[in-house]
Amino acid sequence: EAGVTQFPSHSVIEKGQTVTLRCDPISGHDNLYWYRRVMGKEIKFLLHFVKESKQDESGMPNNRFLAERTGGTYSTLKVQPAELEDSGVYFCASSQEDLNTEAFFGQGTRLTVV
Amino acid sequence: QKEVEQDPGPLSVPEGAIVSLNCTYSNSAFQYFMWYRQYSRKGPELLMYTYSSGNKEDGRFTAQVDKSSKYISLFIRDSQPSDSATYLCAMTEANNLFFGTGTRLTVIP
Numbered sequence: 001e002a003g004v005t006q007f008p009s010h011s012v013i014e015k016g017q018t019v020t021l022r023c024d025p026i027s028g029h030d031n032l033y034w035y036r037r038v039m040g041k042e043i044k045f046l047l048h049f050v051k052e053s054k055q056d057e058s059g060m061p062n063n064r065f066l067a068e069r070t071g072g073t074y075s076t077l078k079v080q081p082a083e084l085e086d087s088g089v090y091f092c093a094s095s096q097e098d099l100n101t102e103a104f105f106g107q108g109t110r111l112t113v114v
Numbered sequence: 115q116k117e118v119e120q121d122p123g124p125l126s127v128p129e130g131a132i133v134s135l136n137c138t139y140s141n142s143a144f145q146y147f148m149w150y151r152q153y154s155r156k157g158p159e160l161l162m163y164t165y166s167s168g169n170k171e172d173g174r175f176t177a178q179v180d181k182s183s184k185y186i187s188l189f190i191r192d193s194q195p196s197d198s199a200t201y202l203c204a205m206t207e208a209n210n211l212f213f214g215t216g217t218r219l220t221v222i223p
Contacts, residue, residue, distance in 0.1 A: 004157070041215065045210050056210070091157055100146065100210075100211045101146055101163050101206075103160075105158045106157050107155065107156050108155075
């Protein structure tokens with residue numbers, strides 16, 4: 001069974017550009033989470049989808065970030081326009097039930113804004 | 115003040131040593147206490163989790179929770195070079211995960 005996969009693994013963009021990160025959850029997992037780790041800090045929650053609906057987006061830093069999960073399958077996280085402080089590693093996780101104890105993480109997308 | 119505090123290390127031990135990794139927390143509402151292992155360029159992998167105060171053992175790993183002191187530990191017995199990774203503690207409140215910064219562990223053959 002394929003795990004959670006994220007694309008790209010690494011992205012380097014200039015300040016002001018747009019970047020779209022993608023997450024493919026484990027098949028059948030209704031719950032999808034986005035997290036972010038900026039340099040030297042802890043991993044922090046961004047938002048949580050249940051199927052295609054946003055269950056909790058309290059961790060989204062500002063309106064430059066837009067997450068979607070059309071059809072309840074894969075999800076995208078768009079940053080527009082990117083700023084230097086957006087650099088970090090973005091993780092996606094998925095679970096069948098709404099339980100963090102059963103969530104599986106992807107390998108992350110390392111975003112560098114220069 | 116961070117909700118979860120974890121010594122970032124790095125921590126280097128010889129193969130076969132007992133490793134102790136620790137986190138403290140300030141939020142009494144935390145429900146589940148978890149330990150993740152993260153290899154370089156990989157995502158966090160859940161090692162084990164506990165709900166109540168006390169010890170939980172899984173092979174060479176023992177998770178310990180002391181809710182009265184707001185302190186959790188992960189012990190690794192007979193450490194192996196393959197245990198070299200970053201270990202993250204995490205805790206849940208209302209199904210939100212709060213992570214520590216992680217401790218980088220190196221087990222030297």
